[in-house]
Amino acid sequence: xxxxxxxxxxxxxxxxxxxxxxxxxxxxxxxxxxxxxxxxxxxxxxxxxxxxxxxxxxxxxxxxxxxxxxxxxxxxxxxxxxxxxxxxxxxxxxxxxxxxxx
Amino acid sequence: xxxxxxxxxxxxxxxxxxxxxxxxxxxxxxxxxxxxxxxxxxxxxxxxxxxxxxxxxxxxxxxxxxxxxxxxxxxxxxxxxxxxxxxxxxxxxxxxxxxxxxxxxxxxxxxxxxxxxxxxxxxxxxxxxxxxxxxxxxxxxxxxxxxxxxxxxxxxxxxxxxxxxxxxxxxxxxxxxxxxxxxxxxxxxxxxxxxxxxxxxxxxxxxxxxxxxxxxxxxxxxxxxxxxxxxxxxxxxxxxxxxxxxxxxxxxxxxxxxxxxxxxxxxxxxxxxxxxxxxxxxxxxxxxxxxxxxxxxxxxxxxxxxxxxxxxxxxxxxxxxxxxxxxxxxxxxxxxxxxxxxxxxxxxxxxxxxxxxxxxxxxxxxxxxxxxxxxxxxxxxxxxxxxxxxxxxxxxxxxxxxxxxxxxxxxxxxxxxxxxxxxxxxxxxxxxxxxxxxxxxxxxxxxxxxxxxxxxxxxxxxxxxxxxxxxxxxxxxxxxxxx
Amino acid sequence: xxxxxxxxxxxxxxxxxxxxxxxxxxxxxxxxxxxxxxxxxxxxxxxxxxxxxxxxxxxxxxxxxxxxxxxxxxxxxxxxxxxxxxxxxxxxxxxxxxxxxxxxxxxxxxxxxxxxxxxxxxxxxxxxxxxxxxxxxxxxxxxxxxxxxxxxxxxxxxxxxxxxxxxxxxxx
Numbered sequence: 001x002x003x004x005x006x007x008x009x010x011x012x013x014x015x016x017x018x019x020x021x022x023x024x025x026x027x028x029x030x031x032x033x034x035x036x037x038x039x040x041x042x043x044x045x046x047x048x049x050x051x052x053x054x055x056x057x058x059x060x061x062x063x064x065x066x067x068x069x070x071x072x073x074x075x076x077x078x079x080x081x082x083x084x085x086x087x088x089x090x091x092x093x094x095x096x097x098x099x100x101x102x
Numbered sequence: 103x104x105x106x107x108x109x110x111x112x113x114x115x116x117x118x119x120x121x122x123x124x125x126x127x128x129x130x131x132x133x134x135x136x137x138x139x140x141x142x143x144x145x146x147x148x149x150x151x152x153x154x155x156x157x158x159x160x161x162x163x164x165x166x167x168x169x170x171x172x173x174x175x176x177x178x179x180x181x182x183x184x185x186x187x188x189x190x191x192x193x194x195x196x197x198x199x200x201x202x203x204x205x206x207x208x209x210x211x212x213x214x215x216x217x218x219x220x221x222x223x224x225x226x227x228x229x230x231x232x233x234x235x236x237x238x239x240x241x242x243x244x245x246x247x248x249x250x251x252x253x254x255x256x257x258x259x260x261x262x263x264x265x266x267x268x269x270x271x272x273x274x275x276x277x278x279x280x281x282x283x284x285x286x287x288x289x290x291x292x293x294x295x296x297x298x299x300x301x302x303x304x305x306x307x308x309x310x311x312x313x314x315x316x317x318x319x320x321x322x323x324x325x326x327x328x329x330x331x332x333x334x335x336x337x338x339x340x341x342x343x344x345x346x347x348x349x350x351x352x353x354x355x356x357x358x359x360x361x362x363x364x365x366x367x368x369x370x371x372x373x374x375x376x377x378x379x380x381x382x383x384x385x386x387x388x389x390x391x392x393x394x395x396x397x398x399x400x401x402x403x404x405x406x407x408x409x410x411x412x413x414x415x416x417x418x419x420x421x422x423x424x425x426x427x428x429x430x431x432x433x434x435x436x437x438x439x440x441x442x443x444x445x446x447x448x449x450x451x452x453x454x455x456x457x458x459x460x461x462x463x464x465x466x467x468x469x470x471x472x473x474x475x476x477x478x479x480x481x482x483x484x485x486x487x488x489x490x491x492x493x494x495x496x497x498x499x500x501x502x503x504x505x506x507x508x509x510x511x512x513x514x515x516x517x518x519x520x521x522x523x524x525x526x527x528x529x530x531x532x533x534x535x536x537x538x539x540x541x542x543x544x545x546x547x548x549x550x551x552x553x554x555x556x557x558x559x560x561x562x563x564x565x566x567x568x569x570x571x572x573x574x575x576x577x578x579x580x581x582x583x584x585x
Numbered sequence: 586x587x588x589x590x591x592x593x594x595x596x597x598x599x600x601x602x603x604x605x606x607x608x609x610x611x612x613x614x615x616x617x618x619x620x621x622x623x624x625x626x627x628x629x630x631x632x633x634x635x636x637x638x639x640x641x642x643x644x645x646x647x648x649x650x651x652x653x654x655x656x657x658x659x660x661x662x663x664x665x666x667x668x669x670x671x672x673x674x675x676x677x678x679x680x681x682x683x684x685x686x687x688x689x690x691x692x693x694x695x696x697x698x699x700x701x702x703x704x705x706x707x708x709x710x711x712x713x714x715x716x717x718x719x720x721x722x723x724x725x726x727x728x729x730x731x732x733x734x735x736x737x738x739x740x741x742x743x744x745x746x747x748x749x750x751x752x753x754x755x756x757x
Contacts, residue, residue, distance in 0.1 A: 002593050002633075008285075010597045013688060014623075015278060017604040020684035022271050029613050029659060031267055033620050036651065037604055038274035040627060042281045043639070049285035051634045058721050059290060062729075063232055064639050065718070067277060068646050069733040070239050073740035074270050075651050077243055079658045080744035081250055081266055085259045086662045108727070122735060129742065169728040210746045217739045224732065236732045243736065247743035262747075 007048035015041035032078050039071045111168035114175050117154040117183060118223045124150030125216035132209030140207040141198060147212035148194045151219065155187040167229070171291050174229035177581025181436055182226035182358050185443060189350050190219040192447050192557050197343040199551035200454050206252055206341060214251075215347070218244040222355040229366070231280045231290040234359050238276065238323070241355050242269050245348055249340040257461065261339025268332040272322030279315030282308050292367040299370045310374050316363060317378065324356035324412045327386040337405035342457055345401065346450035349408045350443045357415055361435055365422050366583060372423020379420045380517055386413030387524040395531045398466050400453055403531065404446070407490060410528060411442050417521055418505045421512020430511060433580035434504035440575070441489065441501030444561045444568070448486035451558035452479050455548045463547060469535060470544025478555065479548055480539045482562040487532040489565050492525050497569040504576065589633055596633075600626040617655045624648040638715050 014037055021034025043064045050060025112119055128150065132143050158180060166175045193215060201207045221241025228234045246269060250262025284290050286308035287298035298304040322329040337345045368375065390410030397403040418435035421427045456463045456472075456479075473480035489498030502525060509518045538544075568575055599622065606619035624647045631640035722730045 002590055006593065006597075007630075007634075010600070013601055014604055016684045016688040017601070017608055018274070020681070021608050022267070023684070024681070025608075027613065028263060028267065029655070030607075030616055032270075033607055033616055033655070035267075035270050035274055036647075037607070037620065037623070038271075038278065040624060040647070042274070042277045043643075044627060044630065045278070045281040045285060047631055047634050047636050047639055049281065049288075051636070053285060054288040057288070058717055059232075059726075060284065061636055061639055061718060062721050062726050063281075063284070063290065064636075065642065065722070066232060066236065066729055066733055068642055069737060070236070070273075072646060072651060073239065073243060073736050074266075074273075075654060076740045077246055077743045077747075078266055078270070079654060080747040081246070081259070081263050082658060082662065084250065084253045084747045085263060088254050088256065088259070111728075126738075170725050172728055208746065210742055213742065214739070214746070217735070217742075220735075230729075232726070232729050233732070236729055236736065240732060240736055240739065243739050243743060247746055250747055253747060 004048060004052040007044060007052075011041040011044040011048070014038075014044070028078075028082060032075070036071060036075070039067055043067050111173070114164070114166040114168045115173060115227060117158045117187070118220055118227070120154045120157065121150060121187075121216055121220045121223065124153075125213050125220065128216065129210070129213045132213065135209060137207065140201075140209060143209045143212050144194050144198045147216055148191050150216060151187050151190045151194075155184065155191070158183050158187065171293055172230035172233050173227045175227055176583055177578075178362070178432060178436070178583040179226040181579055181581065182354065182439075183223050185354055185440060186219055186222040186226065186351060189347060189354070189443055189447070190215060192561070193343065193347040193351075195553045195557040196346055196447075196451055196454055198553055199549065200341070200343045200457075200554075203549065204252065204341065204459060208251065211248065211251055214244040214248050218242075218248070218347075218351065222351050222358075225355045225358050228359070229292045229362065231283060231292070231363075234363065235273075235277055235280055237355075238273060238359065241352065242273065242323075245269075245344070245352060248344045249336060249348070251344070252341045257339035258341060259339075261336045264332055265336045265340070268322060268336075272319045272329070274319075275315050275322070276319030279312045279317075279319060282312030282315065284312075286312060292363065295367040310371055313364075313368050313371050313375060314378070317360070317375070317382075320356050320360050321382065324353050324360070324415075325409045326382050326412055326416060327389045327409065330386070330390070330409045330412075333409055334402045334405040337408070338399065338401045342401065342450065342454045345405075346447065346454070349404070349450070350446050353408065353412060353415075354439050354443065357412075357435060357439060360419065361432055362583070364419065365428055365432060369423050369425065369428065376420060376423055379416060379422075380514070383413050383416040383420060384517060384520050386410065386416060387521060388413075391524045391528045391531075394528070397531070400464050400466060400469070400535075403466075403535075404449060404453070407528070407532075408446070410524065411438075411490075413524075414438060414502060414505055414521065415442070417517065418508050420509060420514055420517060424512055427508060427512045429580065429582060430504075430508045432583055433576060434501075434508040436579040437504050437572075437576050438501040440579070441497040441565075444565050445486050445489040445496075445498050448482055448558055448561045448565060449490070451554055451561070452483040452486070455479055455551070455554050455558070456546065458547060466535065466538055467544065468546055469538045470542035470546065472539040472544075472546045472548075475546060476548050478559060482558045483539060484536050485562040485565050487535050489569075491529045491532045495566065495569045497565045497572065500569055500572045500576075592633060593630070596626045596630050599623075600630075613659045614656065617652055617659060620655075621648050621652045624652065638718055 018034040018037030018041060022031050025031055046060045046064045128146055135142050162180050164175055201211060218241050221237050224233065224237035224240060228237050246262055246266040249265045250259050252258035283295065286305040287295045289295060289298065318329065325333040340348065387410055390406050390413055394403055394406035394410065397406060415435055415438050418431050418438060422431045456468060489496035492499045492502040506518045506521060603619045603622040607616045610616040610619060624643060628640045628643040631643060
C-alpha cells in the first residue's frame with residue numbers, strides 16, 4: 001500500500017502551488033483558481049486521513065462533501081463579484097480585473 | 103438521531119433557528135414591500151433578532167451538549183450570542199437611514215445581515231471543527247456580498263473583491279489546518295481531540311502544524327499583524343454601516359472560534375503556541391497603533407484602531423495554557439470584546455452621521471468644529487475616543503485593566519508593558535479627533551436621524567454607566583466554558 | 586494490472602504538472618483547462634483510496650459544475666488574455682520564497698519526522714458506499730448538512746443581489 005506521507009506530500013505540493021497562485025498572480029480569476037486548488041488539496045488530505053487513520057468512521061468523507069459545497073458557494077459569489085466589477089470597469093480601465101492597490 | 107432527540111437538540115439552539123427561519127421568511131415577505139417602505143423590512147429584521155435575544159436572555163443559564171457533541175451551549179456561547187444579536191440590532195439602526203441616503207435600499211441587505219448574524223451565533227456554540235468551518239463560511243459569505251452592496255460604486259466593489267479573496271484564502275488555510283488536526287487525532291470534535299491528546303494517540307507534529315494553520319487563518323479574520331493588510335482597504339471601501347458591523351461582529355466571531363478551540367482543545371500545545379501568540383499580540387498592538395497615527399481618513403483610522411484592538415484581545419489569550427489562568431483568559435477576552443463593541447458602535451454611528459454621498463465627510467478636517475453645531479455627536483465621539491484610549495471610568499479602561507491583570511497573573515509583565523506603552527501612543531491619534539472637534543473652526547455637516555442618535559447616545563451612556571458598574575458584567579463574562 | 590504505486594506516481598505527476606500549468610498559463614482559459622485536468626486526476630486518486638462517492642462528486646461538482654462556471658464567466662467577460670507583466674516587481678520572488686518554504690517544511694516534516702500514525706488495515710468496502718454516507722449525513726452530521734444548505738441559499742441570494750441590473754425607476 002502507498003504510504004500515507006506520499007498523499008500528504010502530494011496534497012502539500014498542490015496546496016503550495018495554490019498558495020503561490022494567490023500570492024503572486026494579480027488576475028482575480030487565477031487567484032480564485034488558486035483558492036480552489038487549495039481546497040482541493042484539503043480534500044485529498046481528508047480522504048487520505050479517512051482511509052489510513054480511521055476508515056471505520058466515515059467523517060473524513062463527509063467533511064470532504066462539505067468542502068465541495070462550500071467551494072461551490074464561494075465560487076458562485078466570487079464570479080458574481082467579478083461580473084459586477086467587470087461590467088463597470090471595461091470602459092474605465094484595463095481589460096481585466098485587477099486589484100488596484102494591493 | 104431519533105425524533106425526540108432532534109427536538110431537544112433544536113430546542114437548545116432555538117435562538118439560532120429563529121434567526122435563520124426569520125431570515126428565510128423575510129426574504130419572501132420583502133417581495134411584497136414596496137421600495138418606498140423598506141423601513142418595514144429593517145423593522146422586521148430587528149424584531150426577529152429581538153425575539154431571538156429575548157429567548158436567549160430568558161434562559162441565560164442554559165447548558166447543553168447536543169447534535170452528537172457538535173454544539174455546546176454554555177455561559178461562553180450565551181454571552182457571545184447576546185453580543186452578536188445586540189450588534190445585529192444596532193447595525194440595523196445604523197443602516198436604515200444610511201442606506202436611504204446613499205440610495206442603497208435593498209431588502210436583501212437585511213436578509214443577508216440576519217444570515218451573517220446566524221453564522222456568528224453558530225460560531226459561538228460550535229464545538230466541532232466541521233461546524234466551526236461552516237459557521238465561518240456562513241458569516242463570511244453574506245459579509246462579502248454586503249461589502250459590495252453599494253455596486254456600482256467602485257470602492258465598494260473593490261472592497262468586496264478584496265475581502266472575498268483574502269477571506270476565502272484564509273478559510274482555505276483554516277480548513278487545511280482542520281484537516282491536519284483531523285489526521286493527527288482521527289476526529290474533528292473538540293472533546294475528541296482532547297481525549298486523543300491525553301490518550302497519547304495523537305500525532306503531535308501534525309497537530310501543532312494544524313493548530314498553527316488554524317491560528318493563521320483565523321488571524322486573517324480578526325486582522326492580526328502580519329495578516330492585516332486587507333483591513334484598511336476593505337473597511338474604507340465598504341458601506342460604513344457594513345464596516346461597523348464587520349469590525350465588531352466578524353472580529354468577535356473570529357475570537358470566539360480562537361478562544362473555544364485553543365482553550366478547550368489545545369491547552370496541551372501551549373508550550374509551542376504561547377511564544378507565537380506573544381509575538382503576534384506585540385506586533386499587532388505596535389503596528390496597529392503606530393500606523394494609525396498617520397491616518398487622516400476616519401474610516402482608515404478606525405480600521406487601524408480595530409487592528410490594534412485585536413492585539414489587546416489576543417493579550418488575554420497569551421497565558422491560555424495555564425489551567426488556573428484560563429478562566430480569567432476567557433472572561434477578560436469576552437469583557438474586552440463587549441467594551442470594544444460598545445465603543446466601536448458609538449464611534450461608527452458618529453462617522454455614519456457625518457458621511458455624505460460619494461465618500462465625503464470622512465476626513466479628519468470634516469470633524470473640525472463639530473462641538474459647536476452638533477454638541478451631542480461631539481460628546482458621544484469624545485466618550486468613544488476616551489474609551490478606545492482606555493481612560494477611566496469608561497468600559498474601555500476596564501477592558502484593558504482586566505486583560506492586563508490576566509497577563510500579569512500568567513506571568514508576562516513584559517508584554518503588559520508593551521500594551522500600556524502602545525495605549526499611550528494610541529492616545530495621540532484618538533485625542534487628536536477630540537481636539538479637531540473642540541478646538542478647530544469648521545462647518546461640519548451631519549444628518550439628524552433619530553435612530554442613529556439613539557444608537558449613538560445609548561451606547562455612549564452604556565460606556566460610562568457600565569464602566570462604573572462593571573463588576574456584575576465581568577462576573578457574567580466569567581461564567582465558565584463547558585468542557 | 587498496474588500496481589497502485591505506479592498509478593499514484595503517474596497521477597500525482599500529472600496533477601502537479603497541470604497545477605503548475607494553471608499557474609503559468611498566459612491565457613485564463615488554459616489555466617481553467619489545466620485545473621480541470623488536475624481535478625480529474627485527483628478524482629482517480631480518490632478511486633484508488635476507495636472513495637468512489639467522493640471521486641464522482643469531484644468529477645461532477647468540481648471538474649464539471651464549478652469549472653464550467655469558470656469557463657463560462659471567462660468567456661463572458663472576454664477576460665482570457667492576461668497581461669504579461671501582471672505581477673508587482675517584489676511580489677514574484679517573495680511568493681516563490683514563501684511557497685517554497687512551505688513546500689520544503691511540509692516535505693521535510695512528513696518524510697523525516699514520524700507521523701505517529703500507522704496505516705490502517707484494509708477497509709470494508711461498505712464503509713464508503715453512498716448509503717453509508719447518507720446515513721452519516723442525516724444522522725450524526727445533520728446540523729452541518731443543514732447549515733450547508735443554508736450556505737448555498739445565501740450564496741444564491743448574494744450572487745443575485747450583486748449581478749442584478751438596477752431596476753428602472755418606471756417600475757413600481
